[in-house]
Amino acid sequence: xxxxxxxxxxxxxxxxxxxxxxxxxxxxxxxxxxxxxxxxxxxxxxxxxxxxxxxxxxxxxxxxxxxxxxxxxxxxxxxxxxxxxxxxxxxxxxxxxxxxxxxxxxxxxxxxxxxxxxxxxxxxxxxxxxxxxxxxxxxxxxxxxxxxxxxxxxxxxxxxxxxxxxxxxxxxxxxxxxxxxxxxxxxxxxxxxxxxxxxxxxxxxxxxxxxxxxxxxxxxxxxxxxxxxxxxxxxxxxxxxxxxxxxxxxxxxxxxxxxxxxxxxxxxxxxxxxxxxxxxxxxxxxxxxxxxxxxxxxxxxxxxxxxxxxxxxxxxxxxxxxxxxxxxxxxxx
Amino acid sequence: xxxxxxxxxxxxxxxxxxxxxxxxxxxxxxxxxxxxxxxxxxxxxxxxxxxxxxxxxxxxxxxxxxxxxxxxxxxxxxxxxxxxxxxxxxxxxxxxxxxxxxxxxxxxxxxxxxxxxxxxxxxxxxxxxxx
Numbered sequence: 074x075x076x077x078x079x080x081x082x083x084x085x086x087x088x089x090x091x092x093x094x095x096x097x098x099x100x101x102x103x104x105x106x107x108x109x110x111x112x113x114x115x116x117x118x119x120x121x122x123x124x125x126x127x128x129x130x131x132x133x134x135x136x137x138x139x140x141x142x143x144x145x146x147x148x149x150x151x152x153x154x155x156x157x158x159x160x161x162x163x164x165x166x167x168x169x170x171x172x173x174x175x176x177x178x179x180x181x182x183x184x185x186x187x188x189x190x191x192x193x194x195x196x197x198x199x200x201x202x203x204x205x206x207x208x209x210x211x212x213x214x215x216x217x218x219x220x221x222x223x224x225x226x227x228x229x230x231x232x233x234x235x236x237x238x239x240x241x242x243x244x245x246x247x248x249x250x251x252x253x254x255x256x257x258x259x260x261x262x263x264x265x266x267x268x269x270x271x272x273x274x275x276x277x278x279x280x281x282x283x284x285x286x287x288x289x290x291x292x293x294x295x296x297x298x299x300x301x302x303x304x305x306x307x308x309x310x311x312x313x314x315x316x317x318x319x320x321x322x323x324x325x326x327x328x329x330x331x332x333x334x335x336x337x338x339x340x341x342x343x344x345x346x347x348x349x350x351x352x353x354x355x356x357x358x359x360x361x362x363x364x365x366x367x368x369x370x371x372x373x374x375x376x377x378x379x380x381x382x383x384x385x386x387x388x389x390x391x392x393x394x395x396x397x398x399x400x401x402x403x404x405x406x
Numbered sequence: 407x408x409x410x411x412x413x414x415x416x417x418x419x420x421x422x423x424x425x426x427x428x429x430x431x432x433x434x435x436x437x438x439x440x441x442x443x444x445x446x447x448x449x450x451x452x453x454x455x456x457x458x459x460x461x462x463x464x465x466x467x468x469x470x471x472x473x474x475x476x477x478x479x480x481x482x483x484x485x486x487x488x489x490x491x492x493x494x495x496x497x498x499x500x501x502x503x504x505x506x507x508x509x510x511x512x513x514x515x516x517x518x519x520x521x522x523x524x525x526x527x528x529x530x531x532x533x534x535x536x537x
Contacts, residue, residue, distance in 0.1 A: 084425040084437065105427065105435070125453070125484075183484065191418035191450050195484045219423040219439065236492035306456060312449035327407060327427040331435035353429065357407055367445035370452050 078175050078204040080214040080221040089216025090177045090200040091140050097175055098251055109332030110146055110264040111139030114325050117280045118288045127310040132325050136198030146260035150250035155242040159234050162243035175204040179244040181235025187222040197239040261336045262406035269402040282395045289387030293380045309370040312363045326356030344404050355393045362386045412438045417447035474510030475535040479525045493524040
């Protein structure tokens with residue numbers, strides 16, 4: 074079977090895995106389309122949830138959310154399985170592979186020997202595809218890597234059953250039924266509407282544009298309140314959450330801009346093309362945030378002034394995104 | 407971001423590449439392969455510096471006889487007592503107790519084996535802290 078599976082390189086693990094799986098089953102769809110229909114774009118800053126001792130900052134929706142939404146909106150039926158018993162989980166994987174299917178898995182990254190060591194943190198919401206087995210090694214297509222890799226079964230078992238926040242519990246999934254005709258217009262419309270309503274939330278400042286503003290306003294006080302060192306570490310953490318592997322850079326803004334462009338072409342709507350360009354500009358702005366912040370993290374650049382500039386950049390991002398989603402919301406698809 | 411602006415800084419990705427979305431000359435989005443980005447590398451290095459500092463601190467506490475070697479391996483695997491407990495099948499407070507050298511030295515071999523298998527090491531190494 075695995076002779077027929079083609080590895081694809083994508084920007085982000087979850088949307089990448091689902092794109093590869095659908096392509097394998099003959100659906101021609103791009104990663105950005107999946108990301109957009111799945112309402113992947115997001116922003117959230119939760120000071121009271123700590124990961125590695127830092128507040129959780131998310132630039133995308135909760136893990137698993139993209140796949141779930143795309144499946145629902147395109148009418149694709151998926152089979153999801155989780156396991157209590159590790160042996161049973163591995164057996165079920167072997168069985169499914171024997172049926173000749175590539176399988177999507179949720180794993181932790183800490184135990185994956187092929188993963189770049191610098192990215193091996195205790196992070197449990199990675200996604201990858203297993204498409205075959207050779208002896209004791211599983212053949213793995215990790216969409217965030219540029220080539221397929223192999224992984225010994227003992228390591229894969231550990232990764233599938235890693236523990237803690239967002240523990241995967243051996244989760245595996247694969248499409249079982251794909252409709253012949255996919256209604257993209259409806260799916261795109263739903264995907265866009267959800268992103269708009271989340272980003273334009275006005276109820277609290279934990280999610281969406283208000284969360285970007287709230288975070289921005291806190292930044293200048295960091296060096297005084299928490300000390301230069303912790304402030305720098307917290308900045309570094311923000312950059313990592315924004316840019317680290319699988320996020321595809323600039324907190325997914327470019328992926329989303331790419332989606333808007335593709336949707337605009339597909340549906341013949343020039344308004345979406347214009348919004349795509351504006352989204353690209355915001356992405357560049359987020360990028361410049363990382364550029365500005367990086368020297369501070371490293372201690373090469375000191376001074377409170379930089380923190381003020383960083384606040385201004387983020388506030389600008391917030392304003393621009395507010396405008397974009399407001400206009401996007403009004404477009405009838 | 408234009409495709410010629412995509413950073414190509416060799417760094418933490420080692421010999422892997424990653425995909426970044428950027429626009430070509432006609433303003434069309436395309437996936438572009440990138441070797442990495444220095445800003446990312448710097449942020450990542452800082453995170454590791456923090457983790458490694460913690461590991462070193464724990465290591466010296468173990469050498470000073472204030473903590474058991476279990477504490478060192480726990481830190482080395484980015485774990486806290488709660489998480490290690492979930493992996494090994496013990497409660498958090500039990501793991502915390504095992505961090506005391508006096509308690510650790512009396513642990514039964516079954517308990518030690520459970521810890522060792524979590525860390526992918528032998529029981530002998532678990533007792534000594536040698537890398």
